Amino acid sequence: MEKLKPLSPEALYKVCDLDILPFRTTETLENFNGFFGQERAIEAMGFGVGMHRPGYNLFVMGNPHTGRFSFAMENLKGIAKKEKKPSDWCYLNNMLDDRYPLAIELQAGKAAQLRRDNKRMMETIMTELPAVFENPAYQRKKSKIERDFNRHYDQAIDSVEKRAREHSVAVYQDAGTVGFTPVADGQAMDEAAFSQLPEEARDKFSKNISELEDFLTESLTELPQWRREAAERMKVLDRDTARQTISPLIQTVKEKYNNISGLPDYFNQLESHIVKNCADMINDEKLIEARTDNGRRTLLDDQFGVNLLVDNSKTKGSPVVFEAHPSYENLFGRVEYNNDMGALVTNYQMIRPGALHSANGGYLVLEAEKLLEQPFVYGALKRALKAHEIRIENPMSEFSGISTITLSPTPIPLHLKVVLIGGRDTYYLLQEMDQDFEKMFRVVVDFDEDVERTPATIRNYARLMKTLAGEENLAPLTRDAVARLVEHSSRLSGDQDLLSAHIGELVDLLCEADYKRKASDEDIINVKHVEMALNAKEKRTGRLSQKILESILNETVLIDTDGQAVGKSNGLTVLQVGDVSFGTPARITATVHPGNHGIVDIEREVQLGQSIHSKGVLILSGYLGHQYAQDFPLTMSASIALEQSYGYIDGDSASLAEVCTLISALTHIPIYQQYALTGSINQYGEVQAIGGVNEKIEGYFKLCETRGLTGTQGVIIPRANVRNLMLKKAVVEAVERGEFRIYSVATVDECLQILMGRAVGQRKQDGSFTQRSINYQVVKRLKELHKATNSSK
Numbered sequence: 001m002e003k004l005k006p007l008s009p010e011a012l013y014k015v016c017d018l019d020i021l022p023f024r025t026t027e028t029l030e031n032f033n034g035f036f037g038q039e040r041a042i043e044a045m046g047f048g049v050g051m052h053r054p055g056y057n058l059f060v061m062g063n064p065h066t067g068r069f070s071f072a073m074e075n076l077k078g079i080a081k082k083e084k085k086p087s088d089w090c091y092l093n094n095m096l097d098d099r100y101p102l103a104i105e106l107q108a109g110k111a112a113q114l115r116r117d118n119k120r121m122m123e124t125i126m127t128e129l130p131a132v133f134e135n136p137a138y139q140r141k142k143s144k145i146e147r148d149f150n151r152h153y154d155q156a157i158d159s160v161e162k163r164a165r166e167h168s169v170a171v172y173q174d175a176g177t178v179g180f181t182p183v184a185d186g187q188a189m190d191e192a193a194f195s196q197l198p199e200e201a202r203d204k205f206s207k208n209i210s211e212l213e214d215f216l217t218e219s220l221t222e223l224p225q226w227r228r229e230a231a232e233r234m235k236v237l238d239r240d241t242a243r244q245t246i247s248p249l250i251q252t253v254k255e256k257y258n259n260i261s262g263l264p265d266y267f268n269q270l271e272s273h274i275v276k277n278c279a280d281m282i283n284d285e286k287l288i289e290a291r292t293d294n295g296r297r298t299l300l301d302d303q304f305g306v307n308l309l310v311d312n313s314k315t316k317g318s319p320v321v322f323e324a325h326p327s328y329e330n331l332f333g334r335v336e337y338n339n340d341m342g343a344l345v346t347n348y349q350m351i352r353p354g355a356l357h358s359a360n361g362g363y364l365v366l367e368a369e370k371l372l373e374q375p376f377v378y379g380a381l382k383r384a385l386k387a388h389e390i391r392i393e394n395p396m397s398e399f400s401g402i403s404t405i406t407l408s409p410t411p412i413p414l415h416l417k418v419v420l421i422g423g424r425d426t427y428y429l430l431q432e433m434d435q436d437f438e439k440m441f442r443v444v445v446d447f448d449e450d451v452e453r454t455p456a457t458i459r460n461y462a463r464l465m466k467t468l469a470g471e472e473n474l475a476p477l478t479r480d481a482v483a484r485l486v487e488h489s490s491r492l493s494g495d496q497d498l499l500s501a502h503i504g505e506l507v508d509l510l511c512e513a514d515y516k517r518k519a520s521d522e523d524i525i526n527v528k529h530v531e532m533a534l535n536a537k538e539k540r541t542g543r544l545s546q547k548i549l550e551s552i553l554n555e556t557v558l559i560d561t562d563g564q565a566v567g568k569s570n571g572l573t574v575l576q577v578g579d580v581s582f583g584t585p586a587r588i589t590a591t592v593h594p595g596n597h598g599i600v601d602i603e604r605e606v607q608l609g610q611s612i613h614s615k616g617v618l619i620l621s622g623y624l625g626h627q628y629a630q631d632f633p634l635t636m637s638a639s640i641a642l643e644q645s646y647g648y649i650d651g652d653s654a655s656l657a658e659v660c661t662l663i664s665a666l667t668h669i670p671i672y673q674q675y676a677l678t679g680s681i682n683q684y685g686e687v688q689a690i691g692g693v694n695e696k697i698e699g700y701f702k703l704c705e706t707r708g709l710t711g712t713q714g715v716i717i718p719r720a721n722v723r724n725l726m727l728k729k730a731v732v733e734a735v736e737r738g739e740f741r742i743y744s745v746a747t748v749d750e751c752l753q754i755l756m757g758r759a760v761g762q763r764k765q766d767g768s769f770t771q772r773s774i775n776y777q778v779v780k781r782l783k784e785l786h787k788a789t790n791s792s793k
Contacts, residue, residue, distance in 0.1 A: 004750055006714065006741040012727045014496040016483035020455045021462055025524055027476035032463035035071045037451030037501050045075050048443030049363075049417065055442050057385070057418040059368070061427045062447025065504030069365075071447070072419055073322065076363045081317035086361020089412055090114065091307040091348050095269040101307075101348035103410040104262050109313035114257060115306035121253050122304050125246050125274065130282050132245045133238075141237050149230040156219040163215060167208035178216060180209045235279075242278035247271060270304065302349055309333075309353045309412075310360065318362035323355035326371045331355050332380060333392045335407050351409055356390050359416050368422025368430070381418070385440055390414050450498040458486055461499060468507055469525075474514040480527040485509070488534065491694065491726035509533055544575070545582040545699070552585070552703055557644050559585050560673035561704050561713055567591060567665030569755070570676035571642065571657040572700060572715070574692035583692060583699025585676050587643040588657050590665040592781075594788040595637025599662070620659050622683035623748070628779050630767060635786040638662060653690035655680045656718075659748055660755055667777040671755045676700040677716035685748040689720035694727055701731050701740060709734060714741030716751055749775070 023029055035042065041060075048058040062068045088111030091101040106114060132138060157178065161171045170183045182189045182205045189197075197205075254267040274281065312319070323330055333354035337344040355364055372378055376395040384390055389411040420441065427444070430437040451457050462482045469476065477485075485506070492500035500506075510525075512533035517525050551557045559570060571588045574581055599621050625634045640658050656679035664671045678696050679687045697715045704713045722744050734740040745751045749760040752774050761773025769775040 004743055004745070004754060006735070006743055007722065007725075009732050009736045011722055012725045012732050012735060012742060013729075014453075014487070014490060014726065016458065016486040018479060018483055020458050021479040021482055023462070023479055025476040025478055026462060026466035026469065026482065029463050029466040031467045031470065032460060035067060035074075036460060036464050036503065037448055037457065037499070038067075038071060041071065041445045041447050042075070044443060044445040045072070048445065049076070049079050051443070054385075054388070055439050057441045058420070058443045058445055059427055059441045060419060060421045060445040060447065061424055063423060063449060063502070065502045066447050066449060067501070067503040068447045069421055070503075072365060072421055072445070073320065076320045076365065076419065080320045080362055083318040083362075085109075085312050085315055086318055086415075087310075088112070088308070088312055089310040089357065089360070091309055091351050091409060092266050093303060093348050095266075095273040098348070099407055101351065101407060101409045102262060102266060103309075103412050104260065104266070105413075106257075106260055108315065109311075110257075110260075111306070111308050112311055112313055114263075115308050117253050117256065118304070118306050119301070121249055122300050124249055126281075126300060128245055128249075129242060129274075129278060132241055133282060138237070138241050142234065145230050145233045145237065148233075149226055152226045156216075160212065160216045160219055164212050167205075167212070169205070169208055169212060171212075180212050182209075238279050239275045242275045243271070246274055302347055305349060307349045307351055309351065310357050312361075319359050320363045320365065321355050321359035322365040324367075324370075326355070326366050326377055327374050328377050328380065328395050329354065331377060332384070332390060333357055335392060335394075335409070346407060348407060348409070351392060351407065354390075354392075356384065356414065356416070357412065360390070360412070361415055363417050363419055365419045365421065368420040368426045371420065372426070382436055382440060384414055385418065386436075387411075388414050447501070449501050450493045450495065451501055453486075453490060453497050453499050457499060461486055461489070464503075465506070465510065468503070469510055469514075472507065472511060472514075474510055475517055475523060475525050477510075477513075477525045478527065481513070481525050481530050484527045484530045487726065488530075494691070494694075494724050494726075496723050496726060509537075512536065541580040542582070544577060544580075545584065548575075548584050549703060549706065553706060559587055559703065561707055562710065563673045564670035565673055566668050566670045567661055568673070569657045569661040569664070569671050570673065570700070571654045572676050572678040572696035573654070574695050574699075581692060581695055583695035583697065585700050585703060586645060586654075588640070588654060588661050589643055590638060590640045590658065590661040592636055592638045592662070592665045592785070594785050596635050596789055597637040599638045599640060619655060619681060619683055620662060623659060623681060623685050624662075624782075626683055627685055627748075628775070628782055632783060632786055634782065635789045636666075636782065638665070653678050653680055653692075656687055656716075656748065656751060660751055663752065663774070663778055664756070666781050667774065669756050669758070669774060669777060672712075672757060674704075674710065674713040675716055675755055676714075677751060677755070679716070679718040679721075679745070679751075681748055687718045687720075687745050687747060687751065689718050689724075693717055693721045693724050697725075697742065698728055698731060701734065704740065705730070705734070709739040711739050712741075713739075714743060716743045716745055716754055719744040719746045 041062075045058065045060075048056055058072075060068050060072045085108035088106045088108055090104050090106070090111045092104055094100050094102050104111075104114075157171065157173075160178075164171050164180060169180050170188050172179050172181060172188075184193065195202075250267050250271045254264055257263040257267075329352075331354045333356070334352050335346055336350040336352060337346045338350070371381070380395065390413075391411045392407075392409050394406065418441075430441075462479075465477055465482055465485065468474075486499065488509070489499045489506070490496055492502060492505065509530070513525050513529040516529040516532040516536070517523075520529065522529075548557070552559045560568070561570075567590045569588050570585045572583055573586050574583050599618075620640075621634070628634075640662060642654065657677050659681060660671065660677070663669075676696075678690055678693070680690055681687055697717070700715055704710075725742075731740065735742060743754055745754070753760045756774060759770070759773045761769035761775035763769055763775070769779060
């Protein structure tokens with residue numbers, strides 16, 4: 001096997017060619033219109049918006065900071081402004097049952113006009129109605145009814161008085177009651193005079209008075225009927241008078257809105273209600289006590305006004321509504337209450353709209369994670385979309401068991417598209433847990449996180465920077481600053497041939513670079529300011545990595561960067577804390593002895609090794625059996641550990657280091673400690689790609705640099721990860737000077753050759769390996785362990 005050469009400096013970092021950027025500063029560039037690298041998402045969004053069928057709601061799927069929210073809002077607003085305005089909606093008092101307010105749909109802008117017309121009409125009615133009851137014509141009719149009643153009464157009393165005179169008895173009225181008293185010499189007798197009369201005379205008077213009382217009762221038997229007839233005639237008079245007054249006023253407004261469904265019936269109800277209750281309205285104590293016009297208007301509005309729920313008069317096209325806090329009430333609306341002397345009271349004017357009302361006829365944008373945080377909301381949203389209607393209800397009533405008297409507003413038809421914005425995990429969770437989800441959110445707008453790095457996309461990226469800088473009021477950028485940002489974007493994407501689509505991180509970096517520019521008192525952001533911003537962020541977030549480095553330097557954590565050792569190697573790990581990730585080396589050790597326990601993963605035994613790590617260790621047995629034990633059983637006892645690791649470990653990127661360490665322990669061939677390695681393997685010994693390769697290399701390089709670069713130190717990585725290399729400038733320069741090496745390997749054999757500095761050996765036709773090679777020593781040692789294990793039985 002040929003000796004492997006380290007990677008060239010050019011392979012470690014893909015420089016952005018300045019010739020691709022034909023400008024001096026971004027000030028001369030055109031703004032970037034659209035969304036960077038999101039052609040698939042744009043096409044899906046267009047399809048979802050254009051499909052006017054139930055269930056074609058949208059889920060915008062992607063990671064935060066990719067501009068998914070801005071993408072959704074700008075796309076929807078651009079489409080919505082070309083669409084037709086949706087209807088206005090209002091609630092009116094139901095005169096037949098005020099617990100069920102009436103929902104009325106009107107053309108956009110007509111609801112506010114209806115409210116004005118209705119308000120003027122009611123004010124006119126309440127001005128003219130009292131006046132018409134003070135009119136002389138009404139008073140004459142009222143007086144006639146009263147006279148007719150009084151005539152019947154007077155005739156009855158006259159007949160009683162006539163008979164009383166025949167018996168020398170006088171009739172008198174006191175406080176509405178009729179009484180009798182004896183008369184002598186034309187004068188009513190008092191008690192004293194009456195007592196002086198002979199007993200026979202007194203008895204006669206008493207008998208006559210008793211008969212007169214009976215006659216009075218008979219004469220006034222029909223008095224209640226006369227009173228009822230008079231009251232009925234008065235009621236008819238009041239109603240006819242009120243109808244003649246208000247009917248023309250209501251008819252004028254009714255004709256204006258005659259083509260609106262529900263309004264003609266409402267105005268008929270209104271007219272009947274006012275006519276029926278005109279007397280009560282005129283004599284309403286609250287209206288009398290409301291001395292000011294505003295007070296009277298408020299009281300009238302509470303009973304006869306228009307509750308304007310949705311007003312689209314100023315809406316351009318269809319509405320696009322984003323609800324940042326999608327609670328139940330914020331989405332579906334609510335019924336509010338007033339405290340009136342300790343009692344909670346409400347009316348139809350206290351119905352408040354939700355985001356669904358505001359977005360009806362357009363688009364409602366919600367964050368999926370926030371939606372799922374709110375109790376009852378997701379289920380209620382599904383019911384509303386299925387039923388195509390908005391119901392204003394109290395979601396707690398069915399769970400509390402307490403029923404309160406409240407309003408039940410008429411449901412409003414619902415026609416909108418819901419756009420959920422969320423992460424991939426949320427989308428797949430809903431897809432798995434909710435059988436209705438796929439039927440209701442049929443369109444997935446999948447946001448790309450990376451864009452292919454080509455000259456065209458780089459130039460578009462530069463225009464995007466010009467646009468973002470303009471939006472944030474930042475200074476222009478030089479082309480070398482743009483080139484540095486392009487290179488950093490490739491690092492963020494983890495691929496030399498890709499650019500990151502995380503626009504949020506780019507904006508943050510531009511703002512920090514502009515801050516450094518201001519501190520330097522310069523006019524344009526150049527590459528120096530970008531580097532300063534990157535270094536400042538690394539310093540701010542580097543406390544933990546520095547502490548780990550110090551623990552290695554003071555030998556609290558044992559890591560060797562020179563010499564040789566059997567059964568020890570330097571693996572590379574990545575630690576992630578929040579949004580900060582950094583690499584650090586970790587010592588891997590292995591021991592081998594006779595026995596048949598196989599390979600024991602100490603991390604798994606103590607439940608620190610997670611499933612993927614344990615899988616990587618189990619693959620080692622498959623590789624050893626396939627590579628070395630084709631002609632005899634694989635019999636040994638070995639243990640592998642990641643030393644001084646006290647937390648959970650996951651991932652199989654240490655399996656390459658583990659198999660090399662195991663082979664070293666098996667053969668007693670030492671491993672060069674100046675190397676650190678990372679990579680996963682399969683059962684055929686092929687080295688597979690891993691994540692975080694840049695951070696891993698830089699973590700080990702920083703340790704070597706601090707201790708002093710010797711020119712022999714280096715890192716071994718999978719060949720498949722070479723395209724992911726976008727290393728820091730210090731690492732690349734050290735490689736250029738020959739002070740640090742980076743090797744890429746495709747097989748375990750290639751890695752062993754570098755780590756042990758001797759031939760790995762070729763398999764001959766008989767299946768054996770060339771003598772004195774590493775593989776030969778492995779087979780020899782495995783046979784010895786097999787023999788030792790069997791002989792001990």
